[in-house]
Amino acid sequence: MLRLDGVSVRFGERAVVDDVDLEVAEHEIVCVLGPSGSGKSTLLRAVAGLQPVSAGRVTLGGADQAGVPVHRRGVGLMFQDHQLFPHRDVGGNVAFGLRMRGGGRGSHDAQVAELLELVGLPGAQDRAVASLSGGEQQRVALARALAPSPRLLMLDEPLGQLDRGLRERLVVELQGLFTRLGTTVLAVTHDQGEAFALADRVVVMRDGRVAQAGTPLEVWQRPASEFVARFLGFENVVPAVVAGGVAGTPWGKVPVPAGSPEGGQRLLIRPAGVVLTEDGLRCEVVSRTFRGTHVALLLRPETGPPLEAECGLAGAPAAGDRVAVSFTPAEVVVLPTDCGRGD
Numbered sequence: 001m002l003r004l005d006g007v008s009v010r011f012g013e014r015a016v017v018d019d020v021d022l023e024v025a026e027h028e029i030v031c032v033l034g035p036s037g038s039g040k041s042t043l044l045r046a047v048a049g050l051q052p053v054s055a056g057r058v059t060l061g062g063a064d065q066a067g068v069p070v071h072r073r074g075v076g077l078m079f080q081d082h083q084l085f086p087h088r089d090v091g092g093n094v095a096f097g098l099r100m101r102g103g104g105r106g107s108h109d110a111q112v113a114e115l116l117e118l119v120g121l122p123g124a125q126d127r128a129v130a131s132l133s134g135g136e137q138q139r140v141a142l143a144r145a146l147a148p149s150p151r152l153l154m155l156d157e158p159l160g161q162l163d164r165g166l167r168e169r170l171v172v173e174l175q176g177l178f179t180r181l182g183t184t185v186l187a188v189t190h191d192q193g194e195a196f197a198l199a200d201r202v203v204v205m206r207d208g209r210v211a212q213a214g215t216p217l218e219v220w221q222r223p224a225s226e227f228v229a230r231f232l233g234f235e236n237v238v239p240a241v242v243a244g245g246v247a248g249t250p251w252g253k254v255p256v257p258a259g260s261p262e263g264g265q266r267l268l269i270r271p272a273g274v275v276l277t278e279d280g281l282r283c284e285v286v287s288r289t290f291r292g293t294h295v296a297l298l299l300r301p302e303t304g305p306p307l308e309a310e311c312g313l314a315g316a317p318a319a320g321d322r323v324a325v326s327f328t329p330a331e332v333v334v335l336p337t338d339c340g341r342g343d
């Protein structure tokens with residue numbers, strides 16, 4: 001459906017998007033994820049035709065998009081500040097989306113009703129935009145973007161301004177809706193939770209380049225670099241020397257998965273792999289945080305930097321308690337080095 005070959009966007013000397021290859025298959029939901037300023041929005045704008053590319057090629061359905069204006073690309077856009085028309089009612093906003101398809105100014109009542117039903121706002125046609133909550137406005141913007149049945153729907157921080165609880169609910173709804181409709185989606189977000197909940201595949205960007213692309217599970221289980229690991233919120237990353245299935249680390253010996261590269265490496269231990277035991281590395285519990293399904297612990301080991309661990313709710317130690325931990329190799333990742341990226 002969508003293909004980017006070596007796409008770069010430069011502002012002056014600076015490549016904000018730098019030689020990016022990317023494919024989105026029909027019916028696929030791809031989320032571009034990355035820190036602020038990594039070039040996500042610029043990439044999306046280049047695909048939409050809102051931003052000229054400095055090098056490379058964007059093809060949609062096999063057709064080169066060079067010189068094709070935004071309104072002829074057949075893409076739907078929903079941006080962070082969802083830009084509803086404040087003076088039109090909800091129905092008028094959604095009908096605008098339908099007219100974008102070239103259906104003329106005729107009555108679109110039935111389709112508007114159907115679209116509002118779809119986004120969970122049945123019967124809202126006559127409501128004023130100003131009377132809607134943030135989440136409701138987001139749904140109207142979505143109905144308007146879906147109205148012309150775009151071959152590719154592009155979302156830029158679609159839930160960016162909403163509070164966390166609402167975002168978590170909406171993201172599940174969106175995922176279900178897109179899957180039901182078979183919509184092809186390219187979305188941009190800086191929120192990994194959102195990306196992981198929505199996407200079939202995530203693309204992590206760093207300084208205009210693709211740092212890793214894969215399914216949420218692949219990226220979560222096997223971060224391709226220390227940058228990706230830290231971006232995902234993993235803090236247990238240390239230098240290590242790997243030999244014979246064991247890594248020598250500041251926390252002592254840590255078993256690594258079979259087949260891990262040997263020699264001087266960077267090592268990630270996911271918190272789930274730091275297990276409370278009778279006998280092992282001795283630590284003091286600095287803090288504990290209830291996370292619903294488990295307890296997150298911050299530990300101060302007798303050697304090495306602080307360690308993040310997880311344990312069950314029952315019998316979780318308290319701040320100040322002394323515990324011992326061991327490590328589970330399945331949760332240990334020997335990280336590929338970030339070539340030339342200054343880490």
Ligand SMILES: Nc1ncnc2c1ncn2[C@@H]1O[C@H](COP(=O)(O)OP(=O)(O)OP(=O)(O)O)[C@@H](O)[C@H]1O
Nearest residue numbers: 011016034035036037038039040041042043189190
């Ligand atoms: N029109 C422009 N002229 C010059 N620099 C720009 C322009 N648009 C964006 N940039 C710069 O390009 C870089 C990438 O911006 P972009 O908005 O694509 O990042 P982003 O990853 O979407 O960030 P955020 O998550 O904060 O929206 C930023 O440093 C930004 O300042």
